[in-house]
């Protein structure tokens with residue numbers, strides 16, 4: 001099992017987890033069940049992945065006590081707004097078949113819709129009611145996070161962003177560190193890009209007798225970021241969690257990330273995912 005981070009709300013979050021995009025309900029159920037059997041204690045889904053039912057079934061079928069599993073889901077762009085968020089959250093709980101979620105995130109800020117502060121107020125209420133044990137955001141900029149704090153007094157516990165060796169997000173991570181916000185990494189392996197075949201990453205991996213994926217995930221862990229790699233394959237799931245028994249040197253951390261930045265997913269300033 002993985003170590004945990006302590007969040008700025010006093011709760012804890014496992015240092016690594018399982019991503020579930022783009023698994024359908026059936027594949028997600030099986031992936032979550034096998035991941036929990038392998039020792040994962042953090043599972044990440046979203047309304048827009050369309051697999052909350054499968055994720056919930058996987059948690060239930062795992063036999064792992066509910067209190068020991070951190071389940072994350074996310075508010076979709078089309079449900080921004082105060083009442084909309086409360087309704088959307090209830091629907092998520094219903095699909096998941098759960099009484100609470102451990103981490104509820106705003107999936108995208110949608111700056112042109114400009115309702116994320118209203119959504120955030122609803123999420124603060126859900127946290128107060130104990131229905132969302134921790135609340136956070138995804139794909140937010142420092143300016144948007146600062147606005148949440150200015151207008152509500154509550155900082156997110158987490159910002160989940162695209163982060164991998166092609167997009168190391170130094171400035172954003174420094175902002176998070178300064179404000180006690182934990183960074184979560186989506187597409188931590190660079191989405192099956194050429195990253196895992198990179199020569200420099202291969203050298204680092206060989207030096208530790210690990211796979212390129214493990215070297216990259218260890219890089220996240222040493223940055224203090226929580227990777228949520230998606231894998232439906234039990235052997236790769238185990239591999240991806242087995243990153244707490246070795247450490248990269250400073251030079252190796254730099255070798256893993258030393259390349260021109262490249263975004264693989266949506267740009268938060270322009271991406272309007274509803």
Ligand code: A2P
Nearest residue numbers: 187188189190191192213229230231232233236
């Ligand atoms: P699979 O589900 O067949 O394991 P990301 O999380 O960055 O989006 O990357 C997910 C992609 O990387 C998936 O296609 C997944 O495929 C693959 N993947 C996950 N873990 C590993 C691993 N340890 N080695 C190689 N590929 C992996």
